[in-house]
Amino acid sequence: MDGLQEYYARGEEDARLRAGAGLLELLRTEELVRRYLPEAPASVVDIGGATGAHARWLARDGYQVYLVDPVELHVSAASAIPGVRATLGDARALDAEDGSYGFALMCGPLYHLLAAEDRAAAWREARRVVRPGGHVAAATISRFAALHDGLHRGLLADNGFREMVGRDLATGVHRPPEGSPFDWFTETYFHHPAEAAEEARAAGLTEVSTFAIEGTGWLIPHAELDARLREERERERLLWALRQTETEPSVLGASAHLLTVGRS
DSSP: OHHHHHHHTTOOHHHHTTSHHHHHHHHHHHHHHHTTOOSTTOEEEEETOTTTHHHHHHHHTTOEEEEEESOHHHHHHHHTSTTEEEEEOBTTBOSSOTTOEEEEEEESHHHHOOSHHHHHHHHHHHHHHEEEEEEEEEEEEETTHHHHHHHHHTOTTSHHHHHHHHHHHHHSEEOOOTTOOGGGOOSEEEEOTTHHHHHHHHTTOEEEEEEESSTTGGGSOHHHHHHHHHSHHHHHHHHHHHHHTTTOHHHHTTSSEEEEEEEO
16 A cells, blocks of 8 residues: 555645646546435535545535545545545544445546455445435546557557556556656556456345446547547537447557446
8 A cells, every 4th residue: 555655745736636637537427326326415525535536516415425445635625525524544443333425436546456366355445335225426447558558648659658558458467667757647457447346246236237437538638638628619529429439348458547336
């Protein structure tokens, strides 16, 4: 967990979600989550909610939001959001009674739990704290994300990057070499497109679906993508296009992030 703490201590996660592919990730996650939320003012637990990118709009919509995150900087920032309670905690052992919440959102923990048993524990905990009939929505990173990013940004000429991608594809475990650039990310687990649904079902969730969050939209050049997202008509056209293939199996692996949703 030291690498995780060091990476997020830079305080750049919030800014990442404000433009380009990060903003697309935020907008599409919000859009997908809204389909499954109970009516406000239901309670929502935002597990690994970082600085509160999702907690902010959930609280604004009238939900009672409890955010838990392992990074002190994140908890401090999220605590300043009106209507959000935030605390330090671990996705594998939540400090909450069974059935405490109407909905659980887990964007982040599954990225950083490299061991299958730890990911299974996070899924079980999310299911445990949601009342029967409620939903758990969890984000994962695609097994092919670094490969596609390398192609997109011309990084495959770097031998270290190429070797890292080879390990990603073989094992799912993403470990940037020591001294690698910040934007190579930190130690992470990259899921095969069908893998998160298998984990969700193993935790006892039913009616499980997996969605491409950004689809192929994240591969649009950053400045062009950001301009499209800022203009209402262009944004709606792009979001409409991504909805058309959001559950298409042949497209899931092209999306940088996936959202898997199941019923408790």
